[in-house]
Amino acid sequence: xISEASHLHMLxxxxxxxxxxxxxxxxxxxxxxxxxxxxxxTTPANATIIHPSIDDSILLHIIPFPSVEFGLPxxxxxxxxxxxxxxxxxxxxxxxxLRHSFDYVLRDLSxxxxxxxxxxxxxxxxxxxxxxxxxxxxxxxxFAMCAADAFERxxxxxxxxxxxxxPGLPHHIEMLTTQIMDFNKFVxxxxxxxxxxxxxxxxxxxxxxGALMNSFYVLEPExxxxxxxxxxxxxxxxxxxxxxxxxxxxxTRGGEYPSSVNxxxxxxxxxxxxxxxxxxxxxxxxxSMEQLREIALGLEESRLPFVWVVRNERDDWIPxxxxxxxxxxxxxxxxxxxxxxxxxxxxxxxxxxxCGWNSSLEGISAGLxxxxxxxxxxxxxxxxxxxxxxKVGIMVGLKVxxxxxxxxxxxxxxxxxxxxxxxxxxxxxANERRRRAKQLGEMAKRAVDKGGSSYEETENLINELIDRxxxx
Numbered sequence: 001x002i003s004e005a006s007h008l009h010m011l012x013x014x015x016x017x018x019x020x021x022x023x024x025x026x027x028x029x030x031x032x033x034x035x036x037x038x039x040x041x042t043t044p045a046n047a048t049i050i051h052p053s054i055d056d057s058i059l060l061h062i063i064p065f066p067s068v069e070f071g072l073p074x075x076x077x078x079x080x081x082x083x084x085x086x087x088x089x090x091x092x093x094x095x096x097x098l099r100h101s102f103d104y105v106l107r108d109l110s111x112x113x114x115x116x117x118x119x120x121x122x123x124x125x126x127x128x129x130x131x132x133x134x135x136x137x138x139x140x141x142x143f144a145m146c147a148a149d150a151f152e153r154x155x156x157x158x159x160x161x162x163x164x165x166x167p168g169l170p171h172h173i174e175m176l177t178t179q180i181m182d183f184n185k186f187v188x189x190x191x192x193x194x195x196x197x198x199x200x201x202x203x204x205x206x207x208x209x210g211a212l213m214n215s216f217y218v219l220e221p222e223x224x225x226x227x228x229x230x231x232x233x234x235x236x237x238x239x240x241x242x243x244x245x246x247x248x249x250x251x252t253r254g255g256e257y258p259s260s261v262n263x264x265x266x267x268x269x270x271x272x273x274x275x276x277x278x279x280x281x282x283x284x285x286x287x288s289m290e291q292l293r294e295i296a297l298g299l300e301e302s303r304l305p306f307v308w309v310v311r312n313e314r315d316d317w318i319p320x321x322x323x324x325x326x327x328x329x330x331x332x333x334x335x336x337x338x339x340x341x342x343x344x345x346x347x348x349x350x351x352x353x354x355c356g357w358n359s360s361l362e363g364i365s366a367g368l369x370x371x372x373x374x375x376x377x378x379x380x381x382x383x384x385x386x387x388x389x390x391k392v393g394i395m396v397g398l399k400v401x402x403x404x405x406x407x408x409x410x411x412x413x414x415x416x417x418x419x420x421x422x423x424x425x426x427x428x429x430a431n432e433r434r435r436r437a438k439q440l441g442e443m444a445k446r447a448v449d450k451g452g453s454s455y456e457e458t459e460n461l462i463n464e465l466i467d468r469x470x471x472x
């Protein structure tokens with residue numbers, strides 16, 4: 001039946017933010033590689049980000065983004081370019097205004113299925129009116145989705161400083177309420193629009209045709225099953241980043257990397273296997289100047305070689321004489337780095353991560369143990385998965401879930417040093433963590449190969465959509 005795949009047309013519409021676009025584009029590439037006719041819908045500025053990482057097997061369909069009409073700078077079409085509450089409100093309003101453009105695209109292209117981001121819940125209604133099934137992309141793990149659902153169902157109102165246990169989950173999971181994103185704080189604030197978007201997404205969750213998950217069954221089997229039982233149908237087709245097999249594919253994913261990265265890779269080539277710590281907190285994570293200084297000192301005091309990606313633009317956090325002291329030991333990359341290339345370099349032995357699901361899964365796929373440093377959103381759930389269930393992570397100790405960098409407790413240099421040295425150290429605990437991480441990396445690769453769980457779930461969905469098309 002897969003031979004009939006070329007007659008099936010799938011339209012992918014990512015939310016305009018790096019952590020949502022990259023996995024959805026990879027997902028589109030996976031289906032295109034199976035012979036599906038695939039179109040990615042996006043806007044002009046985002047098309048320039050996507051285009052280098054796809055080939056002629058995928059079509060790009062571009063619609064205008066009304067930046068100026070909604071009070072945004074011209075060309076401001078991506079969440080990574082949004083600063084401040086006012087711009088965030090305007091950005092989401094501009095997104096909602098794309099409803100009519102989306103409808104025109106569905107009318108003109110008549111896809112057999114649409115895959116759209118959870119932050120675009122209104123696409124469900126537009127697609128349904130056209131009789132087109134909608135698959136939702138969450139960008140989270142099965143575990144995080146199940147934990148969030150369990151928390152909403154929790155009848156207890158626990159104190160801010162008190163631990164609570166998630167009801168109905170396959171494992172005994174304890175967390176502090178300070179580690180959970182409190183959406184009630186958004187009420188009456190400019191960020192309330194995010195709460196409204198989440199609420200609308202949850203309303204249509206069970207009405208969607210299903211969900212496409214960037215995960216693989218054998219990674220979190222109990223939660224893949226629990227999601228299907230409690231929340232709806234889902235196909236686990238990841239880790240989607242593994243579709244990028246060549247260095248050129250990995251390096252162009254998300255943009256062209258700066259020349260400083262070439263220097264970094266040459267530097268890594270000279271390092272022993274598994275000796276270097278890689279630290280990166282994703283595309284949307286900024287820190288206070290005080291926290292950056294503590295990180296810098298903690299890395300230095302660990303006396304271990306490191307590569308650290310820093311997104312903050314200012315330099316006034318850099319300790320006096322720091323660059324000179326770390327010249328032969330560490331490397332700081334400013335802005336963006338080709339994470340897939342670096343993580344899979346033989347010299348990298350551990351990963352300090354914010355626990356965004358893309359980064360977590362990329363670390364798992366590379367077979368690396370991790371220091372977990374969650375900051376906001378679902379990242380604290382992912383930390384629980386990495387540390388308590390998969391047992392490949394070490395917590396740095398942050399307990400407060402917030403987007404506000406000034407409200408985060410400072411993780412001191414000593415804690416940074418201790419976590420990194422535990423991660424990279426010897427001994428039964430460290431060696432077992434490395435063994436498990438390597439095993440998970442091998443499992444991830446098998447999942448996407450022919451006959452693996454993700455390969456089979458992709459095929460099952462394709463066959464189902466082909467059958468549906470025949471019946472309609």
